[in-house]
Amino acid sequence: MKRVKKKLFSDFIARKGLKSTRQRDTILEFFLASDRHMSIEELYLKVRAKHPNIGYATVYRTLKLFAEAGLAREIQFGDGQTRYEHVNEGEHHDHLVCTRCGTIVEFENPVIEKLQDEVAKSHGFLIETHKMELYGLCPKCRK
Amino acid sequence: MKRVKKKLFSDFIARKGLKSTRQRDTILEFFLASDRHMSIEELYLKVRAKHPNIGYATVYRTLKLFAEAGLAREIQFGDGQTRYEHVNEGEHHDHLVCTRCGTIVEFENPVIEKLQDEVAKSHGFLIETHKMELYGLCPKCRK
DNA sequence: GATGTTTATGAAAATCACTTTCATTACCAT
DNA sequence: ATGGTAATGAAAGTGATTTTCATAAACATC
Ligand SMILES: [Mn+2]
Ligand SMILES: [Mn+2]
Ligand SMILES: [Zn+2]
Ligand SMILES: [Zn+2]
DSSP states (O other): OHHHHHHHHHHHHHHHTOOOOHHHHHHHHHHHHSOSSEEHHHHHHHHHHHOTTSOHHHHHHHHHHHHHHTSEEEEEOSSSOEEEEEOOTTOOOEEEEETTTOOEEEEOOHHHHHHHHHHHHHTTOEEEEEEEEEEEEOHHHHO | OHHHHHHHHHHHHHHHTOOOOHHHHHHHHHHHHSOSSEEHHHHHHHHHHHOTTOOHHHHHHHHHHHHHHTSEEEEEOSSSOEEEEEOOTTOOOEEEEETTTOOEEEEOOHHHHHHHHHHHHHTTOEEEEEEEEEEEEOHHHHO
16 A cells, blocks of 8 residues: 555656655655654654654645646645545545544545435536535544 | 524533633624634634734634534545634534535435444444535536 | 723734645656 | 865744733723
8 A cells, every 4th residue: 555655655756757856755654654644844843753854844845746647636724734644546535524633534425425416417517626524523422 | 603603602611510611702702603613713813803912822722622612623625724613502414515616505314314323333343423525516616 | 070990892812724845755657 | 186066054044923011901990
């Protein structure tokens, strides 16, 4: 899986005429090894712990590249920080977010997706993307 | 309807031991008269046109109060501005957002809502709120 | 109606999370 | 090895809030 992502990125780099750099490789390594839904700051801190010379701006720019290359996606849970999650070929999911501890659970529901398309169609919209997040207490925090 | 909202707010003011002020009344008036989904800046500009002495900070703080009082809700469509929409007793809706012209259409879909509850339950979550937005081109922008 | 206490207001400063700038490095095709 | 680009990091800039603080306005109580 990591191999696939790395290939995806190096192909992207080549296709765009960009350069392969130590920093980009390092950041990709950390991104792939990380939990999902990392904020720029969080990833930057993890990277910096091992590579104090890599700057915030580079992490920021590299995450944008990952998104452009199709291996990451920007998400916004309303806490004021942009997060990046992993994208897997042909996969789509939405989120359950715990309002107490921040736990994020992913889910897929084809029936809902289909209904969303119908809603859009009934209003004459041509849907490009959508966002669905359910906020509440996770099993642990309910107790 | 406006009467109900004003009552709701004055009750809130009283209950919280806050003060009734000219500014709050004015801002509420403009909020109730406005289209839905206004950003702070937009409402501030409308208010300022007639009341040049009311400051941005007051509009900002007053909108927060409206939300706390239950007559407005903060929404975030990813354009970098916080917006406030009207809340009507016992009503819930989600949004279709045109990515080209910004048009916002509201819709309700009980079937989706029910499925969302089921998803949450199957993951042991106790849902408090949710967010569902469908982004794409509105009928006009499709042409 | 005047007064005292408390909350609200407005202008300006401070935050926050990016986003861009720019001098300096690092890539990489000769 | 070298020259031409692209990338990097530190710092400055942005834009949308969010907070601070001196002053003003409410609203109970004289
Ligand atoms: Mn989905
Ligand atoms: Mn709405
Ligand atoms: Zn939790
Ligand atoms: Zn449109």
